[in-house]
Structure formats: structure tokens, C-alpha cells
Amino acid sequence: MILISAAFIIIAINIVGFLIMMIDKRRAVKQEYRISEKTLWTVAIFFGAAGMTVGMNMFRHKTKHTQFKIGLPSLTIIQLVILYFLPHII
Numbered sequence: 001m002i003l004i005s006a007a008f009i010i011i012a013i014n015i016v017g018f019l020i021m022m023i024d025k026r027r028a029v030k031q032e033y034r035i036s037e038k039t040l041w042t043v044a045i046f047f048g049a050a051g052m053t054v055g056m057n058m059f060r061h062k063t064k065h066t067q068f069k070i071g072l073p074s075l076t077i078i079q080l081v082i083l084y085f086l087p088h089i090i
Helices: 002-029 037-058 066-089
Strands: none
Touching: 002 037, 037 066
């Protein structure tokens, strides 16, 4: 039951990550107030990196920034490894 709840939370965080990439891209195009990189990285670190990576590529947002282009996919891989091994440890 705990793993199912955790899975729903991780899915929700990744949806949020995807959506904030979409929202920030729209704001960038309209030259409006942007979502801070600190906020983007906070969501990514709390297991939202996969959704943000998909959003980054789908919306072509932050793809010229090396820290995002390399950092988000790397963080996604690290998080997937953690999620794979975590149930085996507990």
C-alpha cells in the first residue's frame, strides 16, 4: 500500500514538473514573469526530473542551458535507479 501511494506521489510530481516547464516556456515567449531556476531544480530534485526532461524536450525549453540539457536527464537516471533499488532495500 505504501509503494502504491509513493508511486502516485511520484507521478503527480512528474506531472507538476512537466507542467511548470510548459508554463515557463509560455511565459518566456510572452516575455512575462518567469519561474525561477531554483524552483525548477527543487521540483526536479524531489523526483520530478523525468517529467521535466520530457517537458524540456517537448517544449524545447532550457535546451540550450547545459545544466538542464545534461543535468535533468542525469538526475532522471539517478532517480530511476533509486526507485528501482529502494523497494529491495526496504
